[in-house]
Structures are given as C-alpha cells and as structure tokens.
Amino acid sequence: MKHDGPPRRILVVDDDEHTRNLLRDLCEQSGYQVLVAHDGNAATLAIHRELPDLVLLDLMMPHKDGFAVLKELREAEATRSLPVIILTAIGDMDGKIRGMELGADDYVTKPFKLIELQTRINAALLVRDYRQRLQAAEDKLAQLRAVDPLTGAGTYAQLKASLDGELARSRRYGRPVAALLCGLDDYQGLRYQLGREKCDAFLADMARLIRDSLRGADRLFRLDVEEFVVLLPETDLRGARVTAERLVRLVNGLKLEGRYGPTEPRVRIAGASFPHARVHSSEDLLREANRTFQAMRDQGPDKRVFDL
Numbered sequence: 001m002k003h004d005g006p007p008r009r010i011l012v013v014d015d016d017e018h019t020r021n022l023l024r025d026l027c028e029q030s031g032y033q034v035l036v037a038h039d040g041n042a043a044t045l046a047i048h049r050e051l052p053d054l055v056l057l058d059l060m061m062p063h064k065d066g067f068a069v070l071k072e073l074r075e076a077e078a079t080r081s082l083p084v085i086i087l088t089a090i091g092d093m094d095g096k097i098r099g100m101e102l103g104a105d106d107y108v109t110k111p112f113k114l115i116e117l118q119t120r121i122n123a124a125l126l127v128r129d130y131r132q133r134l135q136a137a138e139d140k141l142a143q144l145r146a147v148d149p150l151t152g153a154g155t156y157a158q159l160k161a162s163l164d165g166e167l168a169r170s171r172r173y174g175r176p177v178a179a180l181l182c183g184l185d186d187y188q189g190l191r192y193q194l195g196r197e198k199c200d201a202f203l204a205d206m207a208r209l210i211r212d213s214l215r216g217a218d219r220l221f222r223l224d225v226e227e228f229v230v231l232l233p234e235t236d237l238r239g240a241r242v243t244a245e246r247l248v249r250l251v252n253g254l255k256l257e258g259r260y261g262p263t264e265p266r267v268r269i270a271g272a273s274f275p276h277a278r279v280h281s282s283e284d285l286l287r288e289a290n291r292t293f294q295a296m297r298d299q300g301p302d303k304r305v306f307d308l
Contacts, residue, residue, distance in 0.1 A: 011036070085120055087107070151204050
C-alpha cells in the first residue's frame with residue numbers, strides 16, 4: 001500500500017554506535033527519516049517526545065534494556081500499537097520468544113541485510129496502516145449504530161447504556177431521573193395517509209422539534225418505528241409531566257397534507273421516574289412508563305399526558 005504524506009520516522013535504539021550508524025544508513029537509503037537513541041532511557045524520552053512511526057529496538061543494552069522499553073510501550077495507551085521490531089543475535093531464541101510475549105511486531109537478526117530490513121519494516125508499517133483503517137471504520141460504525149439514521153435520535157443500544165449510567169448516578173448522588181415514553185396513535189394509518197417518504201420526513205421533523213425543545217442534558221432515543229424515549233436527568237415525575245405537556249402541544253399542533261386532505265398526527269406521552277418502589281433497574285423504568293402508557297390508552301383517545 002502506497003504511503004502518502006511525509007516520510008515515515010524510524011527510531012533506531014542500540015548502545016553500539018557502529019550498529020546505530022549502519023541501521024540509520026540502511027533506513028535512510030529506503031527513504032525513511034531516522035532518529036537514534038543510545039540506550040533504553042534515551043529511547044523512552046525520544047518516543048514520548050517524537051512518537052515515531054516505528055522503533056528498531058535492540059534488546060541487550062545497559063541501564064534499561066529493550067525488554068523493559070517494550071514492556072513500557074505496551075502498557076501505555078499512546079504507544080500500545082506502535083510498531084516495534086526487535087534486534088536479536090543469530091540463535092537468540094529466548095530473546096525472540098520473550099519479545100513476542102511482550103508484544104514485539106517482528107524481529108531482525110544481526111548482521112543486517114538491507115532487503116530483509118526493508119521487508120520487515122514495510123510489513124510492520126503495512127499492518128499498522130491496516131489496523132488504523134480498521135479502527136477508523138469501527139469507530140465510524142459505532143457512531144452510526146449510536147444514532148438512528150432517519151431521526152438522529154439515539155438507538156436502542158445507546159438507550160440502555162444511558163439509562164444504566166443515569167440510574168447509577170441517581171443512586172450515588174440521591175438525585176431523580178425520569179423517562180418519557182412517546183408514541184404516535186395509528187402510525188400505520190398515518191403512513192398510509194402520507195406515504196412512506198412524507199411519513200419519514202414527518203418523523204425526522206418531529207424528532208428535531210423534540211430535541212430542540214429539550215435541555216442540553218436531556219436525550220432523545222428511538223425505541224421503535226413510532227415510539228421514542230426522552231431521558232430527563234435531574235428530573236422528578238412532576239417535572240417530567242411539564243415536559244410531556246410541552247411536547248404534546250408541540251407535536252399535536254402539526255398539520256400535514258395527506259392522501260385525503262389535511263391530517264394531524266397525535267402523540268401520547270407516559271412517564272416514569274426513579275426513585276420509585278417498582279423501579280430498580282433501567283428495564284423497570286421503561287416497564288413503569290409502558291404500564292402508564294397502556295393505562296392511558298384504556299382511558300380513551302383524549303388522554304394525551306400521564307397523571308401524577
């Protein structure tokens with residue numbers, strides 16, 4: 001894989017001056033920028049100061065040997081994935097095995113051959129590049145999983161994690177937390193009236209209106225196609241009801257042009273809070289909100305906001 005950008009930087013660590021110079025010359029012939037360190041202590045300082053792209057690390061050095069340097073690198077978050085090729089003598093099997101245990105990426109035996117050195121360096125850097133691209137892809141995928149692509153609301157997985165975190169904080173500091181369960185009446189009928197595209201656009205607009213009306217600490221999650229959850233930290237049930245009343249007025253005031261003329265979406269909002277006698281977990285909080293939601297449906301179509 002071709003590398004774009006400035007030349008890669010390699011740190012050469014060896015207590016023997018002749019070996020350092022030889023390695024520097026060989027690496028510079030291959031187009032790399034080279035830093036040098038004469039022992040383990042100097043190597044540690046250079047790595048944290050310069051953060052090279054790869055380290056060629058001799059194992060047998062005074063003061064601090066290569067094993068100690070490698071162990072430190074693998075224990076630190078910033079250098080855990082830094083490619084390290086250890087320099088070993090021919091027949092030093094113990095050094096190779098211990099280097100492998102400590103997380104070395106590869107090894108080169110002395111005396112060095114240019115083609116072997118180039119091959120080992122290129123392979124280690126290529127693996128690192130692929131790992132970085134894979135991590136970037138995984139990070140992007142995690143972001144996509146955390147947000148519903150249509151509405152921009154948090155997803156089911158994020159809801160669970162956020163609820164767990166807020167309940168833990170509520171227990172620790174003795175502060176309340178509430179959740180609102182928001183559901184649209186007759187979603188299938190609304191979708192038939194509007195058509196798929198207009199219905200999706202409405203859901204996106206509704207989610208945006210709700211988010212814009214919330215406090216900075218509040219969060220909106222999409223639980224199902226037509227169901228949303230609003231997480232309200234530092235809020236008791238009375239405060240949650242005030243928020244629910246505002247959201248109902250906001251959404252139920254929308255008028256949309258449907259297949260057979262104007263249509264008005266209707267939202268119903270139930271709430272639950274912690275501390276509560278029946279709420280001991282995130283799932284209990286949602287169950288309590290859903291119990292209230294079902295009871296509201298039984299009370300008829302005009303029941304839009306839960307009672308205290």
